[in-house]
Structure formats: structure tokens, C-alpha cells
Amino acid sequence: MLQRRRLLQAAALLASGGAAAQPAAYGDEDLRHAALLRDLALRDNAAWRLVEALTTEIGPRPAGSPADARAAAWAQEALRGLGLQQVRAEPFALRIWQRGPAAARLVAPVPQPLVMAALGNSVATPPGGIEAEVAWYPDLAALRADTSDRARGRIVFIDQKTERSRDGRGYGAAVGARFSGPVEAARRGAVALALRSIGTDRDRIAHTGAMAVDLTVPRIPAFAVSVPDADLLARLHGRGQPLRMHVVLEARADVEAVSQNVLAEIPGTDLADEIVLLSAHLDSWDVGQGALDDGAGVAIVCAALGVLQQAAQQTGRRPRRTVRVVLFGNEENGFDGARDYGTRHAAVRHQLVSESDFGAGRVWRMASRVQPAALPLVDAIAAQLAPLGVERAGNDGSPGPDAAVLMRRHKWPAIALGQDGTHYFDVHHTENDTLDKVDPAALTQNVACWAVVAWLAAQAPLPFGPAPL
Amino acid sequence: MLQRRRLLQAAALLASGGAAAQPAAYGDEDLRHAALLRDLALRDNAAWRLVEALTTEIGPRPAGSPADARAAAWAQEALRGLGLQQVRAEPFALRIWQRGPAAARLVAPVPQPLVMAALGNSVATPPGGIEAEVAWYPDLAALRADTSDRARGRIVFIDQKTERSRDGRGYGAAVGARFSGPVEAARRGAVALALRSIGTDRDRIAHTGAMAVDLTVPRIPAFAVSVPDADLLARLHGRGQPLRMHVVLEARADVEAVSQNVLAEIPGTDLADEIVLLSAHLDSWDVGQGALDDGAGVAIVCAALGVLQQAAQQTGRRPRRTVRVVLFGNEENGFDGARDYGTRHAAVRHQLVSESDFGAGRVWRMASRVQPAALPLVDAIAAQLAPLGVERAGNDGSPGPDAAVLMRRHKWPAIALGQDGTHYFDVHHTENDTLDKVDPAALTQNVACWAVVAWLAAQAPLPFGPAPL
Numbered sequence: 001m002l003q004r005r006r007l008l009q010a011a012a013l014l015a016s017g018g019a020a021a022q023p024a025a026y027g028d029e030d031l032r033h034a035a036l037l038r039d040l041a042l043r044d045n046a047a048w049r050l051v052e053a054l055t056t057e058i059g060p061r062p063a064g065s066p067a068d069a070r071a072a073a074w075a076q077e078a079l080r081g082l083g084l085q086q087v088r089a090e091p092f093a094l095r096i097w098q099r100g101p102a103a104a105r106l107v108a109p110v111p112q113p114l115v116m117a118a119l120g121n122s123v124a125t126p127p128g129g130i131e132a133e134v135a136w137y138p139d140l141a142a143l144r145a146d147t148s149d150r151a152r153g154r155i156v157f158i159d160q161k162t163e164r165s166r167d168g169r170g171y172g173a174a175v176g177a178r179f180s181g182p183v184e185a186a187r188r189g190a191v192a193l194a195l196r197s198i199g200t201d202r203d204r205i206a207h208t209g210a211m212a213v214d215l216t217v218p219r220i221p222a223f224a225v226s227v228p229d230a231d232l233l234a235r236l237h238g239r240g241q242p243l244r245m246h247v248v249l250e251a252r253a254d255v256e257a258v259s260q261n262v263l264a265e266i267p268g269t270d271l272a273d274e275i276v277l278l279s280a281h282l283d284s285w286d287v288g289q290g291a292l293d294d295g296a297g298v299a300i301v302c303a304a305l306g307v308l309q310q311a312a313q314q315t316g317r318r319p320r321r322t323v324r325v326v327l328f329g330n331e332e333n334g335f336d337g338a339r340d341y342g343t344r345h346a347a348v349r350h351q352l353v354s355e356s357d358f359g360a361g362r363v364w365r366m367a368s369r370v371q372p373a374a375l376p377l378v379d380a381i382a383a384q385l386a387p388l389g390v391e392r393a394g395n396d397g398s399p400g401p402d403a404a405v406l407m408r409r410h411k412w413p414a415i416a417l418g419q420d421g422t423h424y425f426d427v428h429h430t431e432n433d434t435l436d437k438v439d440p441a442a443l444t445q446n447v448a449c450w451a452v453v454a455w456l457a458a459q460a461p462l463p464f465g466p467a468p469l
Numbered sequence: 470m471l472q473r474r475r476l477l478q479a480a481a482l483l484a485s486g487g488a489a490a491q492p493a494a495y496g497d498e499d500l501r502h503a504a505l506l507r508d509l510a511l512r513d514n515a516a517w518r519l520v521e522a523l524t525t526e527i528g529p530r531p532a533g534s535p536a537d538a539r540a541a542a543w544a545q546e547a548l549r550g551l552g553l554q555q556v557r558a559e560p561f562a563l564r565i566w567q568r569g570p571a572a573a574r575l576v577a578p579v580p581q582p583l584v585m586a587a588l589g590n591s592v593a594t595p596p597g598g599i600e601a602e603v604a605w606y607p608d609l610a611a612l613r614a615d616t617s618d619r620a621r622g623r624i625v626f627i628d629q630k631t632e633r634s635r636d637g638r639g640y641g642a643a644v645g646a647r648f649s650g651p652v653e654a655a656r657r658g659a660v661a662l663a664l665r666s667i668g669t670d671r672d673r674i675a676h677t678g679a680m681a682v683d684l685t686v687p688r689i690p691a692f693a694v695s696v697p698d699a700d701l702l703a704r705l706h707g708r709g710q711p712l713r714m715h716v717v718l719e720a721r722a723d724v725e726a727v728s729q730n731v732l733a734e735i736p737g738t739d740l741a742d743e744i745v746l747l748s749a750h751l752d753s754w755d756v757g758q759g760a761l762d763d764g765a766g767v768a769i770v771c772a773a774l775g776v777l778q779q780a781a782q783q784t785g786r787r788p789r790r791t792v793r794v795v796l797f798g799n800e801e802n803g804f805d806g807a808r809d810y811g812t813r814h815a816a817v818r819h820q821l822v823s824e825s826d827f828g829a830g831r832v833w834r835m836a837s838r839v840q841p842a843a844l845p846l847v848d849a850i851a852a853q854l855a856p857l858g859v860e861r862a863g864n865d866g867s868p869g870p871d872a873a874v875l876m877r878r879h880k881w882p883a884i885a886l887g888q889d890g891t892h893y894f895d896v897h898h899t900e901n902d903t904l905d906k907v908d909p910a911a912l913t914q915n916v917a918c919w920a921v922v923a924w925l926a927a928q929a930p931l932p933f934g935p936a937p938l
Contacts, residue, residue: 052704055701056579056701056704056705057578057579058579059579059580059581059582059701060581060582067580070579109526110525110526110527110528110539111528111536112528112529112758113528113529115900202903202905202906203672203674203901204674204757204899204900204901204903205672205673205674205900227905228758228901228903228904228905231903231904231905232524232525232528232758232903232904235521235525236525239525288673289581289697289701430673431584431673431674432672432673432697434671434673434697434700434701435697435700435701436671436696436697436700437671
């Protein structure tokens with residue numbers, strides 16, 4: 001139905017002699033080149049080599065850290081190695097949060113150690129820590145609904161569970177407990193916030209991640225416990241016994257630092273001043289190796305441009321528009337890189353913004369956010385991805401987080417390739433985000449998809465934007 | 470073939486009117502009662518309730534710790550709750566090892582944090598830690614074969630891998646690297662020993678476990694890194710770059726403490742002075758909740774006696790021999806409980822020693838170590854377990870570790886129920902050994918097996934021993 005309606009729209013548009021001066025269709029040569037790119041990508045293992053190198057030679061790289069700077073240098077060398085041009089870093093100042101040592105334990109009804117991780121932006125406890133009775137809530141909604149005084153002086157615990165899902169909707173439904181829980185708890189007088197890790201695993205490893213800061217309420221220490229620890233608390237809570245917890249947590253907030261976006265390009269030809277932007281984020285949390293989040297994305301988009309470059313050398317066919325890769329800084333805790341990019345490049349016409357930041361699973365669907373006249377072109381891109389197992393989704397898509405910031409702020413159009421996230425939230429924001437969780441074959445499929453998207457976006461006879469928001 | 474040979478042996482024995490005054494066969498009533506026990510056990514969930522309570526209300530319980538004492542009190546209350554008699558603790562003095570804070574990191578060629586755990590019995594580093602170049606060995610054999618000076622002044626790293634297997638043979642083949650590696654490294658002048666965790670998972674969680682102490686060589690700090698960390702080291706080693714590592718580790722060894730075995734019984738009738746011993750170990754490592762190792766075993770053997778007791782109350786049929794459960798202390802690091810039990814009870818006739826200490830998987834085979842004349846009886850027990858999916862293995866079996874100490878020292882005969890250990894070494898000796906890894910249905914099957922074994926061992930018309938060693 002969707003397909004048919006779009007064809008009718010396009011036909012109507014063409015028949016009307018309307019906005020589109022050129023036909024909203026690709027020429028055969030462009031489509032043949034897309035197929036070539038797909039085949040080249042599937043024979044290549046550059047993405048695997050890149051994520052292997054990034055995790056092995058750099059490792060975790062929180063924005064503004066020495067490892068972040070090393071990662072930026074590494075990335076520029078890697079991009080030059082792929083034959084790309086205009087390789088550069090665009091630095092920006094930011095304020096970062098730094099984790100210190102932290103520990104939590106159950107004090108009553110039984111002493112038991114807890115495996116935990118502070119949330120990004122948490123304040124420290126006093127040096128001796130905080131000990132208090134636990135106010136237990138099954139989920140964020142229950143805390144929000146609580147108008148009583150129960151949380152006051154207590155450590156609020158939110159037992160929010162994360163459902164496994166291919167498209168990440170389980171995470172989407174749960175993550176508010178992490179992001180908004182601390183503020184909701186503080187608003188009710190809590191002395192600290194603890195929660196079940198926002199994750200789908202059952203490993204004794206806690207998931208970190210960013211929490212919101214609201215300057216109108218006191219800032220309280222906040223941390224996640226691992227899923228088995230949350231299970232333990234739930235069992236004891238179920239026995240009707242009051243829980244008492246101790247937490248000691250060191251952290252520094254608002255530390256002045258510098259991070260950067262890393263850029264590289266394949267210059268366009270007749271439309272070189274228009275940008276087709278493929279992105280990922282170079283920073284990671286300080287736990288794990290940043291393999292799935294977002295080493296895989298970095299590797300995928302860099303390798304996709306590498307395939308375009310390789311094909312250009314083989315065939316002499318260069319893209320009409322400039323294809324640019326941007327590896328954003330500080331996606332994890334503030335989107336400083338995306339905002340800096342938007343400010344610097346606000347006046348530049350963007351044909352596409354996009355981002356690979358959902359782990360290392362295979363692409364299974366393609367959504368978009370383009371002007372209606374461009375839909376036949378985007379459907380034609382989807383048709384090229386169909387042999388790779390990709391379904392066409394709607395024109396209400398949202399790209400990865402940095403790209404979404406840009407799309408919303410600048411109305412730059414977007415294509416979103418949805419990766420299979422069934423296992424992503426097992427390791428997301430944890431020590432377990434390591435190279436061994438990456439499947440090289442799935443990476444290759446991602447590269448093939450992005451190379452096709454980049455090429456056809458660059459060749460399109462129509463602008464994709466502005467994005468209908 | 471095996472089955473047929475045994476039948477012939479038994480027939481010959483009976484025909485000869487030899488050692489056996491009574492026929493080596495069970496009466497119908499005993500077999501019917503065995504079937505009743507099996508059915509009662511499969512309808513019961515006592516084992517789940519026990520392991521849930523032990524992990525929830527006690528948690529980790531290293532021998533000689535306050536939690537170990539709490540566990541002993543908990544166990545006695547639980548055994549009384551099952552209607553058992555002679556419930557008691559037999560205390561013994563021991564020297565324990567206590568873990569302190571520890572951290573390791575790669576210093577060169579790239580700085581990367583490492584997830585690690587000290588091995589049991591490791592000495593501490595100097596307060597500032599140890600930094601040294603790494604001497605990398607693919608396995609223990611390679612270290613043993615090294616007659617060069619390469620390890621001297623270095624941190625030896627053993628990259629020993631553990632293969633997944635149902636019967637634990639992969640662990641058996643690998644664990645020497647942990648147990649003997651530190652001594653082999655010290656003998657060659659190493660300043661510390663590190664190794665790939667002896668485990669089959671790929672979680673960023675290190676596996677602890679006991680290491681040998683040889684007073685003829687210097688004691689050096691020893692620790693395991695997680696499997697993904699070992700992968701990282703292997704990748705960097707493969708690049709031909711020298712590795713440099715820093716480790717700082719606190720620990721106390723030889724601390725005087727008290728632990729205990731916990732015992733309970735169903736008194737026998739005409740052969741009450743002979744003991745049928747079912748066992749598990751109550752202690753655990755200090756990491757995890759001791760759910761699979763060996764909370765599951767504790768729950769299984771206690772619940773098996775509970776089923777015997779329940780059946781006795783229903784039918785009035787009590788066992789001929791006394792059925793005793795022993796929950797040993799300090800299996801994990803010294804077998805002090807097993808040795809103390811052997812010394813105290815050396816003069817008592819044991820019809821059987823056995824132990825459940827291989828996680829929470831289903832029983833899939835039954836081995837034995839009994840005198841040849843008793844083989845038809847043991848085969849008859851196996852026949853009762855066949856409906857539970859259990860195969861008969863040979864008469865060269867070895868029971869769990871504490872029971873094996875007793876079998877070897879006293880020639881007490883043994884039955885070994887082999888559990889499916891395919892996933893056991895994913896969590897063995899780690900923080901990940903938590904209740905959620907236990908399958909209640911598999912526990913129930915274990916209880917049914919042990920109830921049948923205990924009953925038929927108690928009713929046997931022949932002594933099972935002495936064990937042929």
C-alpha cells in the first residue's frame with residue numbers, strides 16, 4: 001500500500017510539472033554503480049579491521065579524556081588510510097563528568113555486596129558514604145505517581161525492567177527511569193537514587209548512562225545495580241522486610257575539557273557544496289571498549305566511504321555531492337559534538353544526515369525523513385537494499401542520536417538504517433561492550449547498506465530536504 | 470557389554486555361594502519405594518526454595534567468614550525444617566585467605582584497564598603495585614617447557630583457554646594453569662602471574678579459584694583477567710609489541726578462623742551404624758552468590774533427604790542404614806571440612822560417600838566406585854534413574870571433591886551423579902554465579918536422582934565397599 005501510494009504521488013508530481021524540474025528517478029548507471037558498491041562492500045573486511053584496531057589500540061575513550069584525543073588521532077590516520085580527503089578534527093570545549101571509585105552494599109535485612117555503576121553526571125556522596133532505608137518502586141511511573149513522603153530521607157530504588165526487542169523499544173520504554181529517575185527522587189527528598197540496570201542481560205555487570213540534571217532540585221548521587229542484584233533486592237522486598245543500603249561514590253562533574261569531531265570527505269563534482277553526511281560517534285563510556293557503542297558504527301561508516309573511494313578509483317565515477325563522514329565527540333553525555341557541528345556548518349546545504357549508532361547487528365529496515373517529492377528516490381534506495389535483507393519503513397524515521405539533533409535543529413533530511421538490536425542492550429554501557437560481541441559478517445552487511453545509501457543520496461536528482469518534522 | 474559382564478559376574482558370585490550371604494538384588498518393595506521417592510521428588514520444589522533462601526538471605530559465604538557462620542545457622546534451621554534429626558555443626562579450625570582491593574592495567578603499548586580477580590592464596594603486591602614487562606605463554610605446557618630466562622623479572626601471562634564440555638573435561642584440562650601456573654612462574658623468577666580466566670564465557674568478569682602454594686619457591690601475586698581482556702592481550706601480543714602491565718593487589722593469607730561441617734540424619738533401622746552420606750559444600754567463593762557453586766548442591770542433597778523423610782512419614786518405611794547429609798566447610802580452598810569429617814568419623818562404616826558439586830544442570834550419567842559384588846545393586850539403582858534420563862557409566866567414577874577426598878583416604882565406596890556442566894564454567898567462581906542461573910526443573914530432577922540413590926544404598930543387602938582404587 002505504502003509503495004503504491006508513493007508511486008501515485010510521484011506520478012502526480014511529474015504529471016503536474018510541479019516542484020521537480022528533473023524526474024525523481026535514478027539513471028541506470030547510478031543504480032549499476034550502487035550494485036557495484038554493494039558487491040565491493042560484501043567482499044571487504046575493512047570495518048572489522050577498523051573496530052578491531054579501535055578497541056585494541058585505543059579502548060574506552062570518554063569525551064575529553066586522553067584516550068578520546070588518541071582516538072581522534074587514530075581516526076584521522078585511519079581515514080587517510082582509506083584515501084579520503086579533507087581529513088581533520090574540529091575541536092570544541094565542553095564540561096565532562098569523571099567517574100571515581102564507587103561501591104554499594106545491602107546493610108539490612110542481610111549484609112550483601114552489590115555490583116553497581118554510578119550514572120553519568122551523578123554527584124559524589126560525602127566521603128563516608130550514605131546509609132539509608134530503601135524506598136522501593138516497581139518503575140518510574142510509580143515514583144512519579146507517589147505524592148506521599150515515603151521517599152524523603154531514603155534511597156529510592158526503581159526496579160524498572162527492560163524488555164528485549166529488535167528495534168530497541170524496550171530500552172526506549174525503560175530508559176526514562178535512568179534519565180529522569182534521579183530528578184524525580186530528589187524532588188521527593190530522596191538522599192540517593194538507585195535502579196535496576198537499564199539492560200536486557202542477566203550478567204553481574206551494571207549499566208551506566210547519562211542522567212538528567214535539573215538545577216531546581218538538589219543533585220543526589222545516582223547509580224545502577226546489575227540485574228541479578230536488582231533481582232536480589234526484589235526478592236528481599238517481596239519478603240516484606242525493610243531494606244537498608246550503603247553507597248559511597250566519588251565523581252567529578254563540570255570538569256573543563258576539549259573534545260572534537262573528526263571529519264573526512266570524498267569531494268563531490270557538480271554539487272560539491274551539498275553534503276551527504278554519514279556519521280557515528282567516536283567517544284564511548286569509560287567502561288567496556290566501546291565496541292558496539294559505537295566502535296562498530298565508526299567502523300561501518302568509515303568503511304562505507306572507503307568502499308565509495310575504492311569504487312571511484314576503479315570506475316572513475318565520483319559522487320555529485322560531497323560525501324562526508326563525521327565521527328562525533330561526546331554523544332554519550334551531552335551531544336556537544338553534534339551541536340558544535342550544527343553551529344559550524346549551519347549554512348551548508350545537507351542532502352542527508354544519518355548515523356550508525358545501534359550496535360553491530362544487521363540492518364533490517366530503512367526509514368526516512370525526506371520531503372515528499374524525494375520519496376520515489378528513497379524508495380529506489382530501499383529497493384537496492386532489499387537484496388541485503390532490508391525492509392522499507394516509513395517516512396517518519398529518526399536517525400541516530402547526533403544526526404537526530406541536526407535533523408531537528410536544521411530540518412536536514414535523514415535516512416535511518418535500523419539495526420537488529422535484539423542483543424544490543426545486553427552489553428550497552430557496560431564493561432561487557434567488547435570486541436568479541438561484534439560479528440564481522442553483520443558489519444559487512446551494514447557497510448554495504450551505507451555505501452549504497454551514501455552513493456544514491458549523492459546522485460539524487462532532487463534535494464531530499466527539508467525534513468518534514 | 471558392560472551390563473552383560475556384570476550380570477555374569479553377579480550370577481557367578483551367587484552360584485558360587487561365595488562372599489555374599491544375601492542375594493545381590495533389591496526386593497520389590499524397596500524398588501517400589503524408590504519409584505515413590507522419584508515421583509514425590511518431581512512434585513516438590515523444596516530445592517528451589519532452599520537455594521533461593523541461601524542466596525537471598527546469606528549470599529556469598531567464604532569459609533571462616535561471618536557469612537559462613539550465618540550460613541551454618543541457616544542450614545541447621547533448614548534441615549530441622551525438613552524433619553531431619555541429629556542436626557548439628559562440627560566446627561574445625563582453619564587458616565583462610567582474604568581478598569582485598571585489586572586492580573590491573575595494561576601500561577604499554579596502549580594504556581587500557583583490565584578486569585581481573587586475584588586468585589585464592591595470592592600474596593599481596595607491594596603497596597605501590599608491580600609494573601613489569603609481560604612474558605606471554607599460550608598455555609601452561611609452554612611455560613613448563615621454557616628453560617630460558619624469559620620469565621625472570623617479568624609478569625608471566627598464560628593464555629590458557631577452557632573448552633566447553635558437558636562433563637567438565639575442558640575445565641579439567643585447563644585448570645592446571647591456575648593451580649600450578651603461579652608456582653611454575655615463580656620458579657622461573659617471575660614477579661607476578663596473570664592468566665586468562667579459566668572459564669568458558671566471554672563476559673567481562675574474571676574467574677577466581679585456588680592456586681597451589683609451594684614453600685620452596687617465592688610466593689608471587691597471581692590473578693586472572695576476564696576472557697575479553699585476555700583476547701585483548703593476545704591481539705596486542707600478536708602485533709609483536711612488548712606488553713607492560715601494572716598490578717596492585719591486597720590480600721591476607723593464613724588468617725586463623727573457624728568453619729564447620731553441618732550434618733543431619735534420617736536414622737537407620739537394623740543397620741543404623743552404617744552411613745549413607747550425601748554431601749555438598751556450604752562455603753562459596755567471596756564473589757557471586759554461590760548459587761551454582763554450591764548452593765544448588767546444598768539444596769539438592771538437603772531436599773533429597775527431605776523427600777526420604779516425607780516418604781517415611783507417609784509409608785512408615787525407614788531406611789535400614791542411616792542416611793546422613795553433610796554440608797562441608799571450605800571445599801573451595803583446602804578441603805578442611807572433608808579432612809575434619811574423615812578424621813572424626815574414620816571408624817564409622819560408610820556404605821556410600823557422594824557429593825553434588827557441579828552446578829545446577831540435570832544429571833545425565835551415573836558412575837560408581839564400589840566392590841565388584843555390589844555392581845548388580847548399583848546397576849539396579851541406575852535402572853531406577855533411567856526414566857530420569859540418566860545413563861550408566863563405569864565403576865571408575867569419582868564423586869565430588871570433598872567426597873573424593875574421603876573415598877581415597879578411607880576406601881569408602883562412592884556413587885557419582887554427573888550433571889550437565891555445559892554452561893557451568895561460564896559462571897563458576899565469578900560474580901555471575903547468581904540465582905537467576907539456576908533452573909528449578911533441573912534441580913528437581915537432581916533431587917529425584919539423589920533420593921533414589923540414597924534410599925537404595927541404604928537398603929542394599931551388601932556393603933558397597935571397599936572402593937576399588
